[in-house]
Amino acid sequence: MPTLPFTQVDAFTVGGAALTGNPAAVMPLEGDWFDDATLLAIAVENNLSETAFTLPCADDDADYDLRWFTPGCEVAMCGHATLASAHVLIGEADRIRFRTRKAGIITVTRDGNRLVLDMPFATASKDPRAAQALAAVGSGGEAHFYAGVEPIVIIPLADEAAVRACTPDFGVLKTVEALVIVTAPGNRTDFASRVFAGAYGIDEDPVTGAAHMGLAPYWADRLGKQRMSAHQASTRGGDLSCAITGDRLHLGGEARTVIRGKFSF
Numbered sequence: 001m002p003t004l005p006f007t008q009v010d011a012f013t014v015g016g017a018a019l020t021g022n023p024a025a026v027m028p029l030e031g032d033w034f035d036d037a038t039l040l041a042i043a044v045e046n047n048l049s050e051t052a053f054t055l056p057c058a059d060d061d062a063d064y065d066l067r068w069f070t071p072g073c074e075v076a077m078c079g080h081a082t083l084a085s086a087h088v089l090i091g092e093a094d095r096i097r098f099r100t101r102k103a104g105i106i107t108v109t110r111d112g113n114r115l116v117l118d119m120p121f122a123t124a125s126k127d128p129r130a131a132q133a134l135a136a137v138g139s140g141g142e143a144h145f146y147a148g149v150e151p152i153v154i155i156p157l158a159d160e161a162a163v164r165a166c167t168p169d170f171g172v173l174k175t176v177e178a179l180v181i182v183t184a185p186g187n188r189t190d191f192a193s194r195v196f197a198g199a200y201g202i203d204e205d206p207v208t209g210a211a212h213m214g215l216a217p218y219w220a221d222r223l224g225k226q227r228m229s230a231h232q233a234s235t236r237g238g239d240l241s242c243a244i245t246g247d248r249l250h251l252g253g254e255a256r257t258v259i260r261g262k263f264s265f
Helices: 036-046 079-089 129-137 160-165 212-223
Strands: 003-011 022-028 050-056 064-069 095-099 105-111 114-120 123-125 144-147 152-156 179-185 191-197 202-205 227-232 238-245 248-253 255-264
Touching: 003 079, 022 036, 022 079, 036 050, 036 064, 050 079, 064 079, 079 095, 079 105, 079 114, 079 248, 079 255, 123 212, 129 144, 129 152, 129 179, 144 212, 152 212, 160 179, 160 191, 179 212, 191 212, 212 227, 212 238, 212 248
Parallel strands: 022 050, 064 095, 152 179, 191 227
Antiparallel strands: 003 022, 003 255, 050 064, 095 105, 105 114, 114 248, 123 144, 144 152, 179 191, 191 202, 227 238, 238 248
């Protein structure tokens, strides 16, 4: 019977508090990957928005190879499960490097109580999914498409209260193959958001690092600043820091371990 170490981590928490942020399972592997069907089945069993699987690198390109699975599919990028993986594996080091299949090398460094991900960001583009998402949200405003490792649609609303009150058509959102985001200036942060990922098997994601690959450049242009604070206004809630440096996004947040154990199957 295979047995794997299992750690559940709340990532991008509010002030480091448990039971906030976005839970992710971190499951280090040794030797080789399980087949994709088994990895997906484990993610289904965990029933979290993401399960991260890591494997020590056989070369010097990075410290670990990293893959992420929702209960519905493998994804090209997941920020909160990368933060969670770093929290579990960094030990006493100042940094850790993950090699991913589509997002390249993601380096995570310490910054006080936070961990900071160095990752690519998305760029504004045109795509019919923007109109699809706008119809599902029903805001009557505008939608902006950002192309990157994951496709992103950003729908600006009037204020954080409107973001919190948004009631999209989740059935329609399942047909929009993108992260769909509603956002507005924040009450205590530069901006606030909520993220819907129906096509990935998640109606609403608690805190979404990948979404900020589009949110950060969108708000940087709108606010005229390169360093910003962000809050994802889900029921759990989560806080993030965003800094655009050249062609990279530095995305920071705090993490907290809530469960340690063994996974047997």
